[in-house]
Each structure stands twice: as C-alpha cells, then as structure tokens.
Amino acid sequence: MTQTESISKRLDGKIAVITGGSSGIGLATAQRFVQEGAYTFIFGRGQSEVDKAVKDIGKNVMGVRGDVSNLADLDRLYDMVKQQKGRIDVLFANAGILEFAPLGSITESQFDKSFDINVKGLLFTVQKALPLFQDGGSIILTASVNASTGFEATSVYSATKAAVRSFARCWTVDLKQRKIRVNAISPGPIDTPMTRSMVQGESGQQLKNKLLSTMPLGRMGNPDEIAKAVSFLASDDSSYVTGIELFVDGGQAQI
Numbered sequence: 324m325t326q327t328e329s330i331s332k333r334l335d336g337k338i339a340v341i342t343g344g345s346s347g348i349g350l351a352t353a354q355r356f357v358q359e360g361a362y363t364f365i366f367g368r369g370q371s372e373v374d375k376a377v378k379d380i381g382k383n384v385m386g387v388r389g390d391v392s393n394l395a396d397l398d399r400l401y402d403m404v405k406q407q408k409g410r411i412d413v414l415f416a417n418a419g420i421l422e423f424a425p426l427g428s429i430t431e432s433q434f435d436k437s438f439d440i441n442v443k444g445l446l447f448t449v450q451k452a453l454p455l456f457q458d459g460g461s462i463i464l465t466a467s468v469n470a471s472t473g474f475e476a477t478s479v480y481s482a483t484k485a486a487v488r489s490f491a492r493c494w495t496v497d498l499k500q501r502k503i504r505v506n507a508i509s510p511g512p513i514d515t516p517m518t519r520s521m522v523q524g525e526s527g528q529q530l531k532n533k534l535l536s537t538m539p540l541g542r543m544g545n546p547d548e549i550a551k552a553v554s555f556l557a558s559d560d561s562s563y564v565t566g567i568e569l570f571v572d573g574g575q576a577q578i
C-alpha cells in the first residue's frame with residue numbers, strides 16, 4: 324500500500340479470520356483488513372512466523388499457530404475466536420501449499436498432503452466456523468488460475484484448487500438460508516514466499532520470464548493486489564456477489 328493511498332474503513336467493526344495469515348497473500352490481507360477497520364485473527368503454521376506477523380500488523384490482531392489439516396487445531400482456533408470476540412463476520416480460507424510433480428512421479432504422500440491441506444483443511448476451516456458466523460457474513464476461498472489451466476507438474480495442486488472452486492458454488496447454495504455469501508478468488512502469479520522459492524536459479528528465472536511473456540500485464544502481482552480484491556469480497560461493497568470466482572491474475576487465464 325502506498326503512503327498516499329487513502330484507506331477506506333469499509334470493514335469497520337467486523338471480526339475476520341484468515342488462515343495462512345502469517346505470510347504472502349494472507350499476511351497482506353490481514354494488514355489491509357486491520358487498516359480497513361476489522362479485528363483479525365491470523366492462523367498459520369510456524370509460531371515465530373505468526374508472532375512476527377502479529378508484531379508487524381501491530382494492533383487489532385491476534386495470532387494462533389496451527390495446521391488446517393488438524394481438526395483439533397481448528398477447534399482451538401475457533402475456541403479462541405469465541406472466547407475473545409464471540410462471532411465471525413468474515414472468513415478468508417487461504418492456507419495452501421504447492422508441490423510440483425509430473426504425472427509418473429506423483430507419490431501417495433504428496434497427494435495426501437496436498438489434499439489434506441488444500442481441500443480437507445479448507446473444508447473443515449469453513450465448516451467449523453459456521454456456528455460462529457453471523458447471518459449475512461462473507462466467506463472467501465483461495466483457489467487459483469491453476470483450477471482452470473494446465474501447467475506441467477502441477478496436476479495435484481490444480482485438482483485441489485478445482486475442488487475449492489467447486490466448494491464455492493455448492494456452499495453458496497448450502498448457506499443461502501443464512502445469507503452467507505461464498506466466493507472464490509483465483510490469483511495469478513503473485514510475488515510471495517511460495518513463488519519466490521520456485522523462481523530461484525537460472526531455470527527458475529527462465530520459467531518466470533516465459534510465463535510473464537504470455538500474460539497481458541506482463542508482470543507478477545503483489546500480495547496487496549489480491550488483498551484489495553479480498554477486501555471487496557469481504558465488505559458490503561460486494562453485497563450482491565456470491566458464488567463467483569474472481570480472477571486477479573494480470574489477465575493470465577482470460578486470454
């Protein structure tokens with residue numbers, strides 16, 4: 324966010340929970356949510372990473388360490404939210420991992436780990452939050468352009484994100500009586516620790532340049548460009564938007 328950018332307070336008074344909130348897209352979104360007026364709980368894996376994120380954000384934030392694929396950790400997260408604030412208005416189910424493996428060398432443990440975190444973890448992140456949800460709240464799920472495109476060595480990851488996109492459709496219907504909106508956000512390549520580890524070395528740079536050369540905006544996105552779109556979906560500005568997949572991808576999957 325630039326110094327001169329004026330910050331709206333469109334999330335004033337809202338209680339938000341962000342998984343994967345200690346790094347990358349989740350951290351940028353937590354920063355923006357707090358600046359826009361929400362009290363925000365961040366949930367992430369490493370205690371030191373969570374502590375650092377809480378310190379950097381500074382106020383109106385609480386960190387909880389845990390693993391989304393461990394249901395007892397999710398219970399601990401929501402016990403904390405219930406005890407501290409008593410309700411949730413906005414849930415950004417964002418934690419996820421990406422591991423590369425082409426068909427032929429996918430292992431059972433890689434498959435299980437990806438689906439445990441990206442699919443099972445996300446499902447129970449949402450399901451276990453429901454008792455704390457206010458009618459009229461907003462749930463945002465992090466999918467990916469990979470749900471709609473074919474890149475080499477990403478079939479397992481892409482399948483997990485296609486499942487996430489499907490969840491947004493079905494849960495929109497399951498939750499319609501409670502007027503809870505559910506939307507998916509699909510980022511293109513965003514400069515975060517996840518992608519930084521992929522573009523290291525000469526071959527990584529070549530891969531990055533090849534990808535960017537095919538994209539209308541010709542560059543990677545920054546995490547706050549996703550955070551701004553998530554904040555829109557979290558806020559009442561998107562009160563007539565539900566069930567969608569919002570691509571924030573520099574045009575990558577649109578042409």
Ligand code: NAD
Pocket residue numbers: 342343344345346347348349366367368369389390391392417418419420421440444465466467468509510511512513514515516517518
């Ligand atoms: P990141 O690695 O910077 O952040 C991932 C976050 O998820 C971290 O806070 C980490 O602690 C948390 N996390 C991972 N596994 C977890 C688990 N089992 N339990 C709890 N927390 C866990 O990556 P990012 O780029 O910010 O990715 C965030 C989301 O965006 C992911 O779902 C990713 O698939 C998706 N995405 C990223 C990009 C991109 O280009 N960066 C593109 C499309 C989609």
